[in-house]
Amino acid sequence: MDRQFLIFATICYLAAVIRTVVSFRARIFRRSRFVFLTIALGFVLQTAFLTVRGHTLGSCPITNLFEVLVFLAWSIALIYLLIGPAYRLSLMGAFTAPLVFLLQVAALLAPIDIPRASPIAPNPWLEFHASISIIAYGAFALACVAGAMYLVQERQLKTHQLRSIFYHLPPLPNLFSAMTRLLWFGFILYSAGMISGFFVNEPMPWTKIVLAFAIWILYGAILQGRYLRWMAPRRIAALCMFAFAVALPLLWSIEFVGHRA
């Protein structure tokens, strides 16, 4: 039953993706509320799914990789809805919707929605650790999206090949500022997630701890590079994309709640 919410949410994101593709093909990029509204509707349906699933489980619905992916997609949509209006609605949505759509399709199609064998005692620290870490991933994902937008525009400026989308992207400083704020937001949440991990009181494989620290150091280094102006904004944008691509496979390490069963 709860998967139906997710299927409808995915259809909403698909509509946003189709709109984006049509705009690209027609070489007409115009700000419209369609993409924003379809993402908003998708977000409401995702929230309904997570609420129903959470009630059924009696805990935060991040007990397996399927739920982790959905929770991540929900986090990305949430952060987009919070910051999207400040950085031109449909354009950031045009870049965000495909990412959320792919995450949800992967969650729905892969055989990863495996229910846990038996109920477990609630562990608030564990739930906080896992959920805050995934929301941090949402912020990193949006920083990656802003980075992609920055690089698209910067490349057009460098090569003098101005496409339709160029005239509808926010100016470079605005995108860079959005990227930096998202990095800080994600980094703070991720740090909170890591600190809370020490209070979980559960055994953790050392490889996961090392990898989690590696991601934390990577994002910390990007922020430090930005703060000390070691790197040009273009390199920060590229690193935002690289770091998220590296961090994404580490998601499986967050699904501790289900593994405890």
Next chain:
Amino acid sequence: MNFFCFGLNHRTAPIEARERFAGHARSPALLRDLGCSEVLLLTTCNRVEIYAAADTNIANEEIAQSLRIEGGSSAKNDLEAFYRKENAECARHLFRVAAGLDSMVVGETEILGQAKRAYAEALANGNAGPLLHRLCQRAFRAAKQVRSKTQITRGPVSVGSVAVDLAEKIFGDLRGRKVLVLGAGETSAKTLRALASRGVSDLRVSNRTPARAEELASELEGLAVPFGTWLEQCREIDILISSTAAETHLLTPPLLVPILRDRADRPLFIIDIAVPRDVAPEVNEFDGVYLYDIDSLQQIASESHELRRQQLAAAEAIIDEHVADFQKHLGLSKSGTRPTKECPARVSGELRTSEL
């Protein structure tokens, strides 16, 4: 009652003729005396037109005479420069004018504001009645639809506007940005003016002939700086416009490297409109440096022109729809003549309720 448009524009008349028939404050009153029940005078730098409603046919020469400024020659010899469009064709013409399709730069948006001001003036002076009200409101709607449903207004179409658009993409807000003009030529002055119009306030001019630099600097309320210090200025400025007559590159990578080191990650936008070029093309390879020469700027402007041209068919289709709808509402025949009797009464109420 018929309505018509009568006038001349940049395509039909040279500037001297447009100056002679520029219209004046008394033109609408003169036309009322000739039998027009409603009159709107639209004057811009590229066109002088009147839109009027009348029961009787008024001769072109009389209308032209009402537009003639004092001291001008007789209208009789200039009548060939004028055009006259009646009823549906008049509506089509105004819709096209308001949408910028009849402008010198297709898709320019300033004309819509000018048309709105002309209508507001006619309304304030009691010269606009229900027919002109309906005509103008429909024209404004058609223009807005053309702007929102096509890309006719998209893209910069002059070197100056390309430079401004690019600068806004690179810097966001242009207020507080610093610009240095190297070589005070005509194109660089135009580009500088375009940037100043968007809020750039720190303008510096450097020229081999100091007098010319001072002249341009004082015209734009900027600062003339000695030609020998222009490279040092590059540490502070955000935008460099270069248009000297130098035969070799003035700015090369070895000269720029130490300057970029001092600029941290502040971008530098270089507009090189000199031929031969003042800035070595390799400079564009540096992070945060955006170099555009005259060819690149003109290429972007011509691409915008081409895109606007491609959008003309879609824009004309929107105009067609509005003209057909307008004809239907006013009860005009397909040939666009003879409004039905009830039309003014039908629209009279809207005059009070609609907004400009």
